[in-house]
Amino acid sequence: MYKIQTLNAISPKGLNRLPADRYIVSDHSTDADAILLRSFKLHDYPFSNNLLAVARAGSGTNNVPIQTLSESGVVVFNAPGANANAVKELVLAGMLMGCRNISPAMDFVHSLQGTDAEMSVAVEAGKKQFGGFELPGRTLGVIGLGAIGVKIANAARSLGMNVIGYDPTITIERAWQLDSDVEAAPNLDALLAESDFITFHVPLIDSTRNLINAASLQKLKDGVILLNFARNGILDDSAVLAGLESGKVYAYVCDFPSNALRTNRRVITLPHLGASTREAEENCAIMVVDQMRDYLENGNICNSVNLPNVKLRRTGLTRIAVVNQNNPDMLGKISHVLGQAGVNIAHMLNDSKGNMAYTLMDVDSVVSEDTRVALSAIPGVLKVRLL
Ligand SMILES: NC(=O)c1ccc[n+]([C@@H]2O[C@H](COP(=O)([O-])OP(=O)(O)OC[C@H]3O[C@@H](n4cnc5c(N)ncnc54)[C@H](O)[C@@H]3O)[C@@H](O)[C@H]2O)c1
Numbered sequence: 491m492y493k494i495q496t497l498n499a500i501s502p503k504g505l506n507r508l509p510a511d512r513y514i515v516s517d518h519s520t521d522a523d524a525i526l527l528r529s530f531k532l533h534d535y536p537f538s539n540n541l542l543a544v545a546r547a548g549s550g551t552n553n554v555p556i557q558t559l560s561e562s563g564v565v566v567f568n569a570p571g572a573n574a575n576a577v578k579e580l581v582l583a584g585m586l587m588g589c590r591n592i593s594p595a596m597d598f599v600h601s602l603q604g605t606d607a608e609m610s611v612a613v614e615a616g617k618k619q620f621g622g623f624e625l626p627g628r629t630l631g632v633i634g635l636g637a638i639g640v641k642i643a644n645a646a647r648s649l650g651m652n653v654i655g656y657d658p659t660i661t662i663e664r665a666w667q668l669d670s671d672v673e674a675a676p677n678l679d680a681l682l683a684e685s686d687f688i689t690f691h692v693p694l695i696d697s698t699r700n701l702i703n704a705a706s707l708q709k710l711k712d713g714v715i716l717l718n719f720a721r722n723g724i725l726d727d728s729a730v731l732a733g734l735e736s737g738k739v740y741a742y743v744c745d746f747p748s749n750a751l752r753t754n755r756r757v758i759t760l761p762h763l764g765a766s767t768r769e770a771e772e773n774c775a776i777m778v779v780d781q782m783r784d785y786l787e788n789g790n791i792c793n794s795v796n797l798p799n800v801k802l803r804r805t806g807l808t809r810i811a812v813v814n815q816n817n818p819d820m821l822g823k824i825s826h827v828l829g830q831a832g833v834n835i836a837h838m839l840n841d842s843k844g845n846m847a848y849t850l851m852d853v854d855s856v857v858s859e860d861t862r863v864a865l866s867a868i869p870g871v872l873k874v875r876l877l
């Protein structure tokens with residue numbers, strides 16, 4: 491039986507894909523083979539030695555200690571694109587809420603008192619405070635053209651906006667999906683200087699921390715609307731608040747509240763709702779559960795953030811799965827141990843990602859526990875499984 495620990499609520503649409511005769515799913519297992527989670531902060535978590543996989547039912551993995559897990563040969567999965575439409579829809583709503591002043595206008599209506607007739611007079615007198623502007627002809631800057639950024643860029647084009655994007659590491663797949671009228675910004679500063687709205691869709695990593703700070707704020711157009719549905723920390727909140735104060739920033743729409751943000755009337759802040767739709771929760775759960783299960787049962791890897799994609803059709807009597815450091819002669823050492831044990835490799839795939847590598851072999855014979863232990867003892871080998 492495989493033991494799966496859930497650290498957040500995972501959609502039953504995903505969990506139901508784990509057959510009860512092979513999987514025990516619990517939220518308090520101490521020796522889990524795999525962990526399923528959403529935004530649970532895993533950095534100080536006491537991992538068991540049994541742990542083989544961590545599956546993040548979502549996109550961002552900044553809550554997962556990838557380096558530490560890699561050092562123990564644990565594969566980390568995520569669900570690329572599975573919640574992208576949900577985020578796209580909320581960003582579009584955020585743009586409209588920002589440019590039509592919907593949040594302060596609703597507050598104004600909530601504050602009204604008196605009869606309907608009196609209210610009608612107050613509405614007509616008060617509405618001029620909330621006059622806004624329209625989207626067509628305005629320029630949207632999209633920083634990060636991944637699963638979410640591309641969907642937003644294309645949707646904004648269909649709403650009549652000019653769109654410029656910035657992503658120095660855009661993949662070929664995403665570039666193909668992008669509306670051909672989306673302009674590529676030559677650099678970040680050019681995007682900052684030309685955009686009426688700027689939306690951020692990058693992971694939180696060292697190079698994306700404080701992309702908007704006191705200095706870069708000065709490069710923005712006056713009256714810009716900023717949208718952060720990526721992560722807290724990508725914009726420096728104190729710089730944004732100063733920009734709101736000076737009028738440089740017209741509105742800030744953000745999925746990551748703080749005390750300073752939630753009390754500012756020009757900030758619309760939501761409780762990290764980007765991926766919280768039934769559809770996104772189901773898509774993410776199904777994607778990561780299927781990936782995790784194929785890894786546990788067959789050793790195949792798809793959509794891992796720390797190991798390469800490796801998928802081998804099963805043949806042979808035994809499958810050997812080896813997670814190892816990406817060092818010279820690892821394959822030579824692995825084949826040597828198998829040769830000494832009289833094991834013939836029928837099919838093999840090997841690939842690497844950064845300093846991690848993975849080798850999947852189908853062999854013609856039963857492999858002994860002694861041979862598995864001998865493989866595990868090779869310096870640089872992190873995990874060996876017989877499947
Ligand atoms: N609010 C939410 O609920 C919610 C939901 C999903 C994702 N997110 C966040 O949004 C982020 C993006 O999600 P995604 O699914 O589009 O991820 P993704 O991996 O598909 O896309 C990220 C893109 O950012 C680009 N990038 C990286 N560094 C960059 C930089 N310095 N400048 C410009 N581009 C850069 C990458 O090349 C990639 O194309 C996630 O990492 C997560 O933090 C939030």
Ligand SMILES: O=C(O)[C@H](O)COP(=O)(O)O
Nearest residue numbers: 528529547548549550765
């Ligand atoms: O990175 C993500 O996928 C989002 O931030 C969603 O997080 P959640 O699964 O906790 O809603």
